[in-house]
Amino acid sequence: MAADQHFDVLIIGAGLSGIGAAWRLGKQRPHDTYAILEARDAIGGTWDLFRYPGVRSDSDMYTLSYPFRPWREPESMAAGDKIRRYIQETADEAGITAKIRFGTRVTSAEWSSADARWTVHTSGGDVLTCAFLYGCAGYYNYAEGYQPDFPGLTDFTGSIVHPQFWPDDLDYRGKLVVVIGSGATAVTLVPAMAAEAAHVTMLQRSPTYVTPLPNRDLVADVARRILPPKAANRVARAKNILVTQGFYQLAKHRPKLVRRALRAVAVHFLKNPGYVDEHFKPRYDPWDQRLCVIPSADLYRSIAGGRASVVTDHIDTFVPGGIRLRSGTTLDADIVVSATGLSLLPVGGIRLSVDGEPVDVGKSASYRGLMLGGVPNFAYCIGYVNASWTLRADLSHRYLLKLLGHMERHGYVSATPTAPGGTGRPLLDLSSGYVQRALDAFPHQGDRDPWLVRQNYLRDVLTTPRADVTRDMEFTRRPASVRSPEVVS
Template sequence: MSRSGKSLAGKDGETGGMAEHFDVVIIGAGLSGIGAAWRLQEQLPGKSYAILEARDAIGGTWDLFRYPGVRSDSDMFTLSYPFRPWRDAESIAPGEKIRRYIEETAAEGGILPHIRFGTKVVSADWSSLLSRWTLRLAGGTTMTCDFVYACAGYYSYDTAYQPDFPGLEEFSGQLVHPQFWPEDLSYAGKKVVVIGSGATAVTLVPAMAADAAHVTMLQRSPTYMTVLPPRDIVADAARRVLPAKAANRVARAKNLLITQGFYQLARRRPKRVRQILRAFAVHALKDPAYVDEHFNPAYEPWDQRLCVIPDGDLYQAIRSGKASVVTDHIASFEPAGIRLKSGELLEADVVVSATGLSLIPMGGIQASIDGTPIDIGEHAAYRGIMLSGVPNLAYCIGYVNASWTLRADLVHRYVMRLLKHLDRHGYAVATPDNPEEQGRPLLDLSSGYVQRALDKFPRQGNRDPWLVRQNYLRDVLALPRADVTRDMTFSRHPVPASVEELAS
């Protein structure tokens, strides 16, 4: 692999010049992409790389979402990078602080000069003849690289899930989606209905209730809620006596044990966890009947992701009378609001459609091998990091039952070990084999936004290394020691027949 970004043979589609070449291209400058670049510089400092970011700013999710109250639903001691401690007082942090943390990490790590903003990757084609990827960018230009690492998450930034509500054209108020929040939206003194009961809705309701006349959370079915304090008393105590990194490790370890232990308890003793969560809600709302009507899901805990309520703010908004919950189905929109199937009319000046995301793998890049398109849904997930039969391409997906970064950093370190193996043995290409059988989906949740997109994502196999376990405590022991050669085929650069062939 080349040691510096440079032009190699291959015409650029727009300028007629030579396409720029890198050892590694990282797609996305969000939480994952910046973490990947840090690990790459740390472990393989001789590699040339570029980060291609379609937007004009660092932050990914935390730059995109600007709705009221946007915050983490994981504690920052596990969501932050293990190599750069979280120093803020808040454990459940607002989006602005998370975005600033990512920006500061990029600046501190000298990563900023490597980011190409406003650079959207449209397609990526692997050449078996040349053992490299050609990336076609929006605008028609191209660049090449030896290895692609997709750190763009798993949902579309361009589109969101929006149901086709009957009668919507009759509504005289304003309909907004949290993913595309208008900067000039005014809801002070207005009646607001938030459709949904997931993490976004649970965040929006108390945040908007402070200024709105009233906020109603309209849900088809309840979601499990768990209350966390906005500050971590263990972290606060550790910071008083330990250096920042050591204090972070203490808080991180404590939170890992609690969250992973609670998840395992939920899977093994769902009835007991249901009782615990109900008790929290009854204690906060002082109304068992209200809890049983609006906070009693039909599914078991962790069949879908739990929603975090920092300091019980949703419950506080409900008890204050500034917010309420309605569990019903939408019959149709009317000029004054939403008519429910029960016949009730929910009056609304503003309706927020917190109805979910549109999932899309690898940022929607159209990948191909020698011109033949890759249907990602027909491939198996190798360690949840690569695709069967696809060379020199990795992707980063975090946990669904814990902080995203916990798994993301393990994946970064695995990719670095694989790149080191290629260099050490003089290989150019690493291609996961095809498993004998494929099993359950890669994203194993019953949530609607996941179920709608199952066919777009690879599936797991039935044995290691084709299984993806949602267990950090197990992964942190196994993945750093996992055999990078298992079920993997390696090859060296082919010898080109001529200079003309290389330039074609």
């Protein structure tokens, strides 16, 4: 049975972004009513979805964690279950969990200018309304991952799995495993599985840049011994932001220097320059695609110890006992893990419409990287491609609260970015396959502020809190036809 209920703000998604948004909203606007609509049955989002061996952050936890709740675990690169627990504890402590509606997948949302509200429909038949809709569901398609149509796949007699849907009962102890792919998931899986498998082979079409980082942050450890937790966290956070942003800028401006440095590190661990040049020397420049972090050089150590290996080749066809490559070599396999990438889905796949007109997200302009041109009272949250997701997500939450405060002070009921003509630059500026496959589905950015999205946290942290919320924004006051809806706390 449908339930008609109204909120000041509806947040879609109870992952890292959604819980962070709810915390900010509850602290800074305690008079606002809100609910979180979560399609899954648990808190955590991505960190609840992915359960493959070794799943962990590829960003340090001092920047991936919330600025308002210090990371207290010893690891800088944390396992997925610890991140999930951290998000859950944050929600519990702030009273957010009680406001989450689990198993509630949003399918569509319609804006009515006459009523100055969104009407939100769910797969279960519920109908809710809100003054402002905030999509915090990230951009991964939770229902399906990317799976190429490999020739001969039905001939393979072993097991084939996708990391996004890892079977709880998969036993790989003593088995020959082939992991197809070379991205963040693959470089995580290989050393994790190599600890128990007979051997793990990472099969890649072309090399990817990887960079080892220590699993313990020495600066954070020292700061914790002499400073209170929040101060220590700020020190580690500031250091890591400066290091990662500095490295990114160096890679973009001096790519040959960074290439040589990454190669030297790989040779240091693998002791074989020829092997490094064959399997760890990409054709593209560093940060044209996201770098893969390997904590404590675990991938290199697994290879050097003989428990894992890398093969750079193309698949000719699957055969009953493994994979035949174009070179003619056959890789024997009991289990094949298809770590071939993710599918992206803008704004959680929700169908949006404004006054009866469907919104084509792929043809929309992105306003400050968090709203859509021509779409009132709607925001979406995405993170950086070159730094921790939470850094940008938290800036988005703070900007949104500033906008809501401005609307409240002036008696406005809607705020609509007035989209200019733009250059059509992609919102996600990476050459990675999973990004390129979905470019047309995502909004584009323009060629000037506030339609230009810069991947620069150091700039954004200074400018976003001071941003003019009225720039290229059209506001309306409450229409006389609006009736006061029932408010549910």
